[in-house]
Amino acid sequence: MRDEQEYQDWLANKQNVQPSIELTDQIMDTVVEQQVLQRATLLLRTLVWLERTRLAPYMACSMALLVGAIPFLYLAHVAQFIAY
Amino acid sequence: MEAEDRQIVAKVVDGATSEYRRLVDRYQQPVFRFTCNMLGNRHDAEDITQDVFVAAFGNLRSYDAKRSAFLTWLLTIARNRCVNRWKRKTPESTTFESNEPIANDSHDSVLRKEFWKELDAALKELPLEQRSVFVLAEIEQQPYAEIAIIENVSLGTVKSRLHRAKQRLRRLLPEHAREAS
Numbered sequence: 359m360r361d362e363q364e365y366q367d368w369l370a371n372k373q374n375v376q377p378s379i380e381l382t383d384q385i386m387d388t389v390v391e392q393q394v395l396q397r398a399t400l401l402l403r404t405l406v407w408l409e410r411t412r413l414a415p416y417m418a419c420s421m422a423l424l425v426g427a428i429p430f431l432y433l434a435h436v437a438q439f440i441a442y
Numbered sequence: 443m444e445a446e447d448r449q450i451v452a453k454v455v456d457g458a459t460s461e462y463r464r465l466v467d468r469y470q471q472p473v474f475r476f477t478c479n480m481l482g483n484r485h486d487a488e489d490i491t492q493d494v495f496v497a498a499f500g501n502l503r504s505y506d507a508k509r510s511a512f513l514t515w516l517l518t519i520a521r522n523r524c525v526n527r528w529k530r531k532t533p534e535s536t537t538f539e540s541n542e543p544i545a546n547d548s549h550d551s552v553l554r555k556e557f558w559k560e561l562d563a564a565l566k567e568l569p570l571e572q573r574s575v576f577v578l579a580e581i582e583q584q585p586y587a588e589i590a591i592i593e594n595v596s597l598g599t600v601k602s603r604l605h606r607a608k609q610r611l612r613r614l615l616p617e618h619a620r621e622a623s
Contacts, residue, residue, distance in 0.1 A: 364554060368561050372581045377474035381488060385466050385495045392496055393459060 447512040455502055466495055469513055472582060473520050479577045480524040482566055490527060494520045510591050517584070518592045521574055528570060564614035572607035579604050 408414045447468075453461045473494055478487035497519055498505070505515055565573060575593060578584045579600075584592070589600045 364557055365561070367554070368558050369580055371558065372479050373475065373583075375475045375478045375484075377470055377488060377491060381470055381474065381491065382463065382466050384488075385470065385492050386463050388492060388496050389462060389499045390459065392500060396500075 444507070444511050448507045451502060451505060451507070451512065454499070462499060465512065469516055470495070472513060473516050476517055476577060476582055477520050477524055479565075479581050480521075480574060481527065482562065486527060490520060490523045493523055497523075511588070514584075514588045514591050517578070517582075517588075518594075521592055524574070525570055560615055561611070564611050567614050568607055568610055572603050572610065575600055575603040576607040576611070 405414075408417075447465065450461050450464055454465075470491060474487055474491045477490045477494075478484055481487055481490070494516055498516055505512070510518070565576070568576060571593070575589060578589045578592060579586070586597055586600050590597050593600060593603075595603075
């Protein structure tokens with residue numbers, strides 16, 4: 359090479375390359391976004407799984423039965439305090 | 443340092459995402475430096491550095507501290523991304539930016555600028571596997587054993603690639619630069 363010193367200077371120059379100061383923030387922002395996206399994807403996958411396993415209709419029917427039974431349960435509970 | 447990295451990784455895996463910033467702060471410079479010297483383009487290098495840290499975060503559970511240091515793992519991801527990026531690009535779209543010496547009108551400075559440009563151009567001409575080993579060994583000052591892990595080759599292959607890279611770099615330098623040496 360032309361000069362060992364100049365070669366070493368070139369290497370030193372290459373070693374001094376610096377990223378922009380916002381890079382850390384950019385990376386962390388993307389990481390947090392990705393995490394939110396991963397959670398949303400997980401939720402979506404769970405919902406799709408529920409839908410596909412036909413668990414969702416059963417769960418919805420069970421909930422509707424439970425909610426529909428509330429007035430009857432209430433009446434049954436109240437009825438014991440009424441003297442005929 | 444490595445033990446500390448392991449602790450941070452464990453915390454992040456357990457859900458402390460903010461702890462990841464410590465790893466980013468610690469290693470973004472070597473990763474960026476490596477990608478920048480591989481691709482010769484700051485914009486692409488920042489893109490890939492970001493990509494590397496995001497990919498590392500997503501795959502943090504698969505990181506095995508017994509196999510390699512955290513930086514080695516990051517550089518492995520960075521190396522693969524650089525190779526993919528380089529292969530995707532057409533030769534016309536790849537420009538090598540040089541970190542030019544401080545502007546100065548002196549004759550020495552002009553000569554140095556020329557010499558550095560020639561070295562940059564010669565580095566760009568190296569085959570990817572040689573360039574990668576050269577950047578890791580000469581610029582990043584990584585031990586050969588770590589380079590072997592990053593490149594997924596034997597120690598002997600690393601040494602021979604580095605030797606060939608240096609030889610080729612000398613050969614690729616324009617005639618007048620070699621004559622002056």
